[in-house]
Amino acid sequence: MDTPDLTGIRIIHRAMRGDLHRLRALAEDLDAGRGRADSARAAAVARYAEDVCAAIHHHHTREDEVVWPVIERSAGAAVDLADLSDDHSELDPLLDRVRTTARAFASGRGVGDLATALRTLSELIDEHIEEEERRIFPVIEKYVPAAEWKEMEKSLRGGDPRFELAWVDRYASPDEMAHIRKLAGPILSLLLILLRPGHRRRQRIVFGS
Template sequence: MDTPDLTGIRIIHRAMRGDLHRLLTLAEDLDAGRQRADAARAAAIARFTEDICAAIHHHHTREDEAVWPVIQRSAGAAVDLTDLSDDHSELDPLLDRVRLAARAFTSGRDGISELEATVRTLSEHLDEHIEEEERRIFPIIEQYVSAVDWKALEKSLQSGNVRFELAWVDQYADPDEMAHIRKIAGPILGLLLTLVRPGHRRRRRLIFGS
């Protein structure tokens, strides 16, 4: 049995964690007065936060509905996903709190403290969850799940926000990973990244200043 290629999910995990870390640092700076946000920047921050939350929600929901059943069927008694599923059940209330805080922030600076607090809680929870998932479950996937099954599952993890996910790949894939993905995807990936990159960079400059 060929070994599943976990490159894609590793990049997405890294991107979710990395963007939450960057968002938390920004919220801390705004709350402390080290940076300021006019209406346009505040709206961009809120929309960016919503996009991250939507991607995280889709990812963990598809793991529960599609990925976990295949792992359990393939690995049997070799895997217990109970605690990871419990972690997932805690995510949606956290995501809802972050969304509400982001929307409140657009109405004035007073909302930044709540956004900072909720993003910190979500980021810490997701860091711990992903570290545990990659440590315990990735070796199980590689040992028991077929490459064909994993490829089908990986497609189900894609959120449908293609531009956002391509921007994540462009930003968070290391050179070896990018070369690997380009080899699999072919020339179309380079074309898509070229189309997505300018808008993504403008958005990042507005939100993060770089």
């Protein structure tokens, strides 16, 4: 049996953690007076935080609905996903808290509550992903047929493709990007060329770089 290609999910995991770390550091710096945010920047930070939350919600929802059943059907008693599903149930209230505090920051409230919400969410995501990759990825590689995994990945689409492509562009290693380009063909390069300028402008507004 061929081994499932986990490149895509590894990149998305890295992107979720990476952008939460960046947003948390930004909010903490602003709260400590190590930076400034006028109303336009505060609104941009809030929109970016909401986009990250939307991507995380889409990812964990599709894991519950699509990925976990595939793993359980293939691995049977060799896997127990209960605690990871419990983590997912804790995520939505934390995502809602980040959204609420981000909107409050955009409307002129202080950034401290947003920094606290991002720290709590980031810590849970870090712990969850580390556990998932340590325990579940070997199970996927051992038990799930590569063809079934590839077919399943198609059903994971449905989030914001522009935002997720920007994540791939930022967080994929050169080897991973070469692998993805080989699979996707020239359309991926064209899409990245079209999307990259706008995403870089957004990054400068939000993060200053």
